[in-house]
Amino acid sequence: MAKCCINPSILSADFANLEAELHRISNADAVHVDVMDNHFVPNLSLGLPVVSRLQEISPVPLDAHLMIEHADRWAPAYADAGVASVTFHAEASIAPIKLARELRARGAKAGLALRPGSGVEPFLDMLSEIDMLLIMTVEPGFGGQEFLDLTLPKIRRARAAIDASGLDVALQVDGGITEDTIWRAADAGANVFVAGSAVYGAEDPAGAIERLRASGRR
Numbered sequence: 453m454a455k456c457c458i459n460p461s462i463l464s465a466d467f468a469n470l471e472a473e474l475h476r477i478s479n480a481d482a483v484h485v486d487v488m489d490n491h492f493v494p495n496l497s498l499g500l501p502v503v504s505r506l507q508e509i510s511p512v513p514l515d516a517h518l519m520i521e522h523a524d525r526w527a528p529a530y531a532d533a534g535v536a537s538v539t540f541h542a543e544a545s546i547a548p549i550k551l552a553r554e555l556r557a558r559g560a561k562a563g564l565a566l567r568p569g570s571g572v573e574p575f576l577d578m579l580s581e582i583d584m585l586l587i588m589t590v591e592p593g594f595g596g597q598e599f600l601d602l603t604l605p606k607i608r609r610a611r612a613a614i615d616a617s618g619l620d621v622a623l624q625v626d627g628g629i630t631e632d633t634i635w636r637a638a639d640a641g642a643n644v645f646v647a648g649s650a651v652y653g654a655e656d657p658a659g660a661i662e663r664l665r666a667s668g669r670r
C-alpha cells in the first residue's frame with residue numbers, strides 16, 4: 453500500500469487538555485475532528501468556533517468530519533476557516549457535487565462520507581469531484597464501537613472503482629479501527645484510517661499511531 457495515513461479522532465481525546473493531547477499525536481497525518489449536531493447523529497460535540505481554534509493550535513492539518521444536517525449550508529464555512537479537508541455526509545446534502553466544488557473552490561479538500569447502510573454505487577460518478585471517500589465502519593455518533601465487518605465488501609467495491617478511475621481519491625475508514633481491524637480494512641483497499649480509542653486509549657498515543665501504521669501495512 454502506497455499510503456497508510458492515521459488520523460486520530462479527537463472525540464476520544466481529553467478535552468480538558470486538548471492542546472497537550474494534540475501535541476501527543478504530532479506524528480499523525482492529520483487530526484480527525486468529529487463535528488456532531490445532535491440531529492444527524494444522536495450526539496453533540498463541537499462546532500465552527502472550536503474547530504477554528506483547533507486549526508490555530510494543531511501541529512498537523514485538520515480533517516473535519518461533519519456529522520451534521522444541512523451540510524450544503526454549513527460545510528463551506530469550515531473550508532473558509534482553513535480546514536485542510538472537509539468531509540460531509542452524502543445523506544445530509546441535497547447537492548453533493550455542487551458542495552464538493554464549493555469546498556474545493558474555497559481551498560479545502562472535499563470528502564464525501566457514507567453511513568454503513570448507504571450504498572457507494574450512486575456516488576461513484578462523482579469521484580472526480582472529491583479528494584476523499586469516507587466509508588463509516590461504525591454507525592456514526594460515538595467512539596468506542598466495534599468495527600462492522602459488513603462494510604468490507606463496500607470498501608472493496610469503492611477501491612475497485614477508484615483504481616479503475618485512475619483518480620487520486622483517498623479511501624478513508626472510520627470507526628472501530630484497532631491493530632486487529634486496520635489490516636482488514638487496508639486489505640480491502642482503505643488507505644486513510646481514523647482511530648480514536650486505539651490512539652487516545654493508549655498510554656503512548658504516538659507509539660499507538662506507529663503500531664497502527666505497521667499493522668495497516670502488513
Ligand SMILES: O=C(CO)[C@@H](O)[C@H](O)COP(=O)(O)O
Binds near residue numbers: 646
Ligand atoms: O466519528 C466517529 C464516530 O461517529 C469516529 O471518528 C469515532 O470517534 C472513532 O472512534 P473509535 O471507533 O476509533 O473509538
